[in-house]
C-alpha cells in the first residue's frame with residue numbers, strides 16, 4: 013500500500029527490491045536480444061509485443077511500450093510460478109494422505125499409457141480419474157483463496173447490491189470452492205466431485221480457482237497443461253510416501269500470498285524401471 017515508505021525502511025524486505033531490479037535487468041536484456049534477432053527467428057511473446065509497439069507508434073493513446081512490456085513479463089512470472097508450484101506441492105501431500113487415491117491414479121496411468129510412452133496433454137481425455145484428482149487438488153488447496161484486488165471503475169449493481177465507483181473488490185474464491193451447495197463434501201478431498209457414476213470426468217461450474225470474467229487468470233490454460241503433465245509424469249514415475257519415522261503430514265496452510273503447505277519431507281520412490289525420457293512425436 014505504501015511502496016515509497018517500504019523502499020526507505022530498512023529490513024529484510026529490501027531483498028525484494030534488489031531481486032526486482034535484477035529481474036527487470038534480465039528482461040531488459042531479453043528485449044535487446046529480441047530486437048537483434050532476424051525476421052526468421054521463432055516468434056514468442058516478447059517479439060509479438062515489440063511488433064505491436066512498432067505498429068502503434070503513431071497512436072497517441074497506445075499503451076504498448078517497452079516499460080509496459082517489462083511489467084507484463086514480470087506479471088506473467090509472478091502470476092505463474094508460485095501458484096503452479098504450490099498446487100503441485102499440495103498434490104503430492106494429498107497423494108501421501110490418500111494412499112488409495114494415489115494407487116488408483118497410478119493404475120489408470122499404467123493401464124492407459126503403458127510403461128514406455130511419455131504423457132501428453134491430449135491424454136487427459138483418456139485419464140478421467142487422474143484429471144478428477146487434479147481438479148480436486150486445485151479445489152481443496154484453493155491456493156489463490158482471495159483473487160487479485162480490483163478497483164471498481166463505474167458504479168454498478170451485482171445481484172441487486174450497489175457497488176459504487178471506487179469500491180475495492182476482493183473476490184473470495186474459497187467461498188465458491190468450498191460452497192456446501194455446490195460440493196458434496198466441501199472440506200474433504202473427494203475426486204468424485206468431478207466424476208459421474210460411470211467414472212467419466214464431469215466439470216462443475218463452481219470450480220473457479222482461476223476466478224472468472226474479464227479478469228480471469230490469463231495463464232489458466234498454461235497452468236492446466238503444466239499441472240497435468242507434471243502431476244501425471246511424477247505419479248507414474250514415483251510412489252510418494254512419508255519417510256520412516258515421520259511424525260505425519262502437516263496439513264495446515266501457511267499464508268504467503270498463496271495458501272502454501274508447510275515445509276515437510278516426502279519420499280519419492282521410483283516405481284517404473286524404464287519410462288520414456290522424451291515427449292511423444294504427437295505432443296511436440
Ligand code: HEM
Pocket residue numbers: 087088089090091092093095096099155156158159160161162183185221222223224227228229230231232234235
Ligand atoms: C495453478 C495455477 C494458477 C492459479 C490458481 C491462478 C489463479 C489466478 C487468479 C485467481 C487470478 C486473479 C483473477 C481475478 O482477479 O479475477 C490470477 C491472475 C493472474 N494470473 Fe494466474 N493462476 C495460475 C497460474 C498462472 C500462470 C501459469 C500465469 C502466467 C504464465 C498466470 C498469470 C496471471 C496474471 C498475469 C494475472 C493477473 C491478470 C490481471 O490482472 O488481469 N497465472 N491468477
